[in-house]
Amino acid sequence: MECKTCSSVNVQSLSLFWESLPAGSPLKKRYAPPAEVPGQLWQSLLAVAAGVAFLSSGMVLLGVLLAVAGLVWGAAGRAAGERYRGALSEWKAARLCLACTRQF
Numbered sequence: 001m002e003c004k005t006c007s008s009v010n011v012q013s014l015s016l017f018w019e020s021l022p023a024g025s026p027l028k029k030r031y032a033p034p035a036e037v038p039g040q041l042w043q044s045l046l047a048v049a050a051g052v053a054f055l056s057s058g059m060v061l062l063g064v065l066l067a068v069a070g071l072v073w074g075a076a077g078r079a080a081g082e083r084y085r086g087a088l089s090e091w092k093a094a095r096l097c098l099a100c101t102r103q104f
Helices: 014-020 041-056 060-093
Strands: 011-013 095-097
Touching: 011 014, 014 060, 014 095, 041 060
Parallel strands: none
Antiparallel strands: 011 095
């Protein structure tokens, strides 16, 4: 593979380059993979379950609010997870020119 900017053939996978860097290297932070998104599934399921419990006990407004909040929270967490997986797959597929440090 050839760099599109400088035509160098000294191109490496970004993930392999990052893994080969020593722990104290300042480049380790620059070329790091995207930050992982913390899972929120249990919290959103707990909010939905609490909402259903409040609904069954007669506190309708609070139950509906908690259930809807749990569903929205779960959907937002799922969307964030999808964005993270997309960014991680782009990072794994990226190449780095070792001559001009261009990523493509």
